Amino acid sequence: MKFTETELKDVWVIEPQVFGDHRGWFMETYSESKFKDQGISLDFVQDNQSFSETKGTLRGLHFQLNPKAQSKLIRCTKGVIFDVAVDIRKGSPNYGQWFGIELSAENKKQLLIPKGFAHGFMTLTENVEVQYKCDELYAPECDGGILWNDPSIGIKWPIDIVPVLSAKDETAPLLKDANLNFTY
Numbered sequence: 369m370k371f372t373e374t375e376l377k378d379v380w381v382i383e384p385q386v387f388g389d390h391r392g393w394f395m396e397t398y399s400e401s402k403f404k405d406q407g408i409s410l411d412f413v414q415d416n417q418s419f420s421e422t423k424g425t426l427r428g429l430h431f432q433l434n435p436k437a438q439s440k441l442i443r444c445t446k447g448v449i450f451d452v453a454v455d456i457r458k459g460s461p462n463y464g465q466w467f468g469i470e471l472s473a474e475n476k477k478q479l480l481i482p483k484g485f486a487h488g489f490m491t492l493t494e495n496v497e498v499q500y501k502c503d504e505l506y507a508p509e510c511d512g513g514i515l516w517n518d519p520s521i522g523i524k525w526p527i528d529i530v531p532v533l534s535a536k537d538e539t540a541p542l543l544k545d546a547n548l549n550f551t552y
C-alpha cells in the first residue's frame with residue numbers, strides 16, 4: 369500500500385499493492401495497521417456505495433458538521449470519477465482550496481478525505497459505482513453542502529457541461545454563505 373500526501377495537508381492518495389495471478393488479482397483496500405503506520409488512525413463505522421448511470425453526474429460538495437463530521441475513504445469500483453476534496457476548516461492555510469484526482473476501477477486509487485473537508489465527484493463514464501468508508505454514522509441533521517461550481521473555490525471539473533445534480537445540490541449555498549463549524 370503506497371500513501372502519498374497531497375498538496376492539501378491531511379488528504380492522502382492511497383494505492384494498493386495488487387497481486388495478480390492466473391485467476392485475476394487480489395488487493396487489500398483497507399488495513400488498520402498500515403494506515404496506523406502512516407499516523408492515520410480511523411474507526412470506520414459505515415460503508416456506502418452509490419451508482420450513477422449518466423456520464424457527467426455530479427454528487428457534492430458534501431460534508432457533515434460537527435459533532436458528526438466524517439472522514440471518508442473513497443474508491444471507484446466501476447467506471448471513472450474525478451474526485452474532489454475542499455478544505456473548509458476556518459483558519460486553515462488551505463481554506464477554500466481543492467484537490468482533485470481521477471479514481472477508477474482500473475487505477476484502483478483511493479482518496480482519504482478527513483473531517484473538515486467537503487467532498488464531491490463527477491462521473492467521467494456511464495454506469496459508475498463508488499464505494500467509501502466513513503468514520504461517523506449518517507446524521508441528516510448535520511448534513512451540509514456547498515455549490516459545486518462556487519467561483520471562489522474554482523474547481524476545474526474535467527467535463528465542461530451542466531452536470532446531472534440532485535435537487536439539493538442544485539441549490540446548495542456558496543462557501544461564503546455556508547454554515548460551517550470546523551476549525552483548524
Ligand SMILES: Cc1cn([C@H]2C[C@H](O)[C@@H](COP(=O)(O)OP(=O)(O)O[C@H]3O[C@@H](C)C(=O)[C@@H](O)[C@H]3O)O2)c(=O)[nH]c1=O
Binds near residue numbers: 416429
Ligand atoms: C449519505 C447518506 C444518504 N442516505 C440517504 C438520504 C437520501 O434519501 C438518499 C440519497 O442521499 P444523497 O442525495 O445525499 O446521496 P449522495 O448525493 O450520493 O451523497 C453522498 O455524496 C458524496 C459526495 C459524499 O461525500 C457522501 O458523504 C454523501 O453525501 O440516501 C442515507 O440513508 N445514508 C447516508 O449515509
